[in-house]
Amino acid sequence: MSSSTEYAPPAIWTWNKESGGRFASINRPVAGPTHDKELPVGRHPLQLYSLGTPNGVKVTVMLEELLALGHRGAEYDAWLIKIGDGDQFGSGFVAINPNSKIPALLDRSGPTPIRVFESGAILVHLAEKFGALLPTEPAARAECLSWLFWQMGSAPYLGGGFGHFYAYAPTKLEYPIDRFAMEVKRQLDVLDRRLAETEYLAGNAYTIADIAVWPWYGALAKGLLYGGGEFLQVQEYKNVQRWTDAIAERPAVRRGRMVNRVMGDPASQLHERHDSGDFDTKTQDKLAPEK
Secondary structure, eight states, rough: OOOOOOOOOOSOOOOOOOOOTTTTGGOOOOOOOOOOOOOOOSSSEEEEEOOHHHHHHHHHHHHHHHHHTTGGOEEEEEOOOOGGGGGGBHEEEEEOOOTOOOOOEEESSSOOOOEEEEEHHHHHHHHHHOSSSSSSSSHHHHHHHHHHHHHHHHHEEEIIIIIIIIIOOOOOOOHHHHHHHHHHHHHHHHHHHTTOOOOTTTBSSOOOHHHIIIIIHHHHTOOTTTTTTTHTGGGHHHHHHHHHHHHTHHHHHHHHBBBBBOOOOGOOSSBBBTTTTTHHHHHHGGSSSSO
């Protein structure tokens, strides 16, 4: 273990400096809005306020899958929330999600709008609303929800743990990187063993469990998350690789991962989505030469 200056925690922690790292400017120990800003509202029943991070991709993939299944009521407006600019601390967003995290959904299909926050809760809300992608048979439903909540409990070790210390922390420290790398590899082994038994996580049917897990662990399996693919030797998890590739080929997944995306190939970015035709028009506009 490499040596480092030992930190002695004070008797009482106080917030007297930024924590450092990529997201230091938006990290704070208090909740609530920092400024007044109303959210825009489009014409569709479902209003999504999000960003194309793994948690955001879960919901846009779900909505595109529902539309592909013929559920016209799943039409939605997807508005871009720029978390680096602090949009999530605007009063309108905090009213929908008091936790100030994306994604947040406002379901305006009934007489009284319903707010839904936390990506797993949004997936369950939509699955139950449209009767799709969540099994109804008790054992299959329990298996699906177990893997959904596995993701909700495991991803913080991948993102806030491994991702932060490996990719974003201002100082590289051996202990936290080693600790969280070990945990992430254990998680990959959990997935790999399960996917050796079944085609999808909940069994032979594609469900919200896959939709929740794929944006995080599928990206990790392809070395697209935190640049840690070689470090973690992700190619060793053959069943995860097979599952990842199969889901990536789904047309709804291809569309969903484009929505609210602001990084990568411009042709893969659809900053806002208000109509299915936006995939053809608003992404291609980015490829046109500048005038």
